[in-house]
Amino acid sequence: MERRRMIFVVDDDDSVRTVVERYLTRDGYDVASFASGEDAQTAMEDSLPDMLVLDIMLPGLSGYDLCKWVRARSEIPIIMVSARDEEVDRIIGLELGSDDYLSKPFSPRELVARVRTVFRRLRPASPLSSGPGQPDEDMPTCADLVLRDAERRITSAQADMTLTTKEYELLAFLIRHKNHAFTREQLLTQVWGYEFIGDERAIDDLVKRLRKKLLAASSHAEIVTVWGYGYKIEG
Secondary structure (H helix, E strand, C coil), rough: CCCCCCCEEEECHHHHHHHHHHHHHHCCEEEEEECCHHHHHHHHHHHCEEEEEEECCCCCCCCHHHHHHHCCCCCCCCCEEEEECCHHHHHHHCCCCCEEECCCCCCCCHHEEEEHHHHCCCCCCCCCCCCCCCCCCCCCCEEEEEEEEEEEEEEECCCCCCCHHHHHHHHHHHHHHHCCCHHHHHHHHHHHHHCCCCCCCHHHHHHHHHHEEEEEHCCCCCCECCCEEEEEEEC
């Protein structure tokens, strides 16, 4: 039997925590809820959850600060929520490494749908994984990058790259269509899988993060800016 996934919900609003916990539990998840960032941080020092649903406006340790703390330790998916429907909140959340963003008030059913979507995109643990090795002929490549789509991972120089869900989605799409340029709007649609209400700079930030990781991996693949249009990958 597959292990039930654990989700931490961090929100200082008692009613929000209660409703979100009820809906996620009904959908088959284990849920632990916290009223402060400090309490959630203490719990995560012992054991990380499979996902974090995180309010931005928290007393004391803010959602932004907790997101940065988590990202320094793990690539677990993070969905940020906020009562302020401001573009800057959305962009900052994405820049810090969150995988999705919802504005309050939101439908609990929509949150559950977003949670399902993020988990579907995660790489499944597979005992049949062939390991780094050489790429199969049908595996998309770009320079030294190999897209092992069935295992939801990308390797560079035979080592796995550590990527968030959205970083993986963008890099995988570019590798599948290497040397082909896409607009920011097209890339937003591919990465989020639904209409994204926000600034196209979200893609610019993902590209910036991926470029740093490609550099750290000494990869010969390069994400190139097509001025006045968008991006493509070459290698």
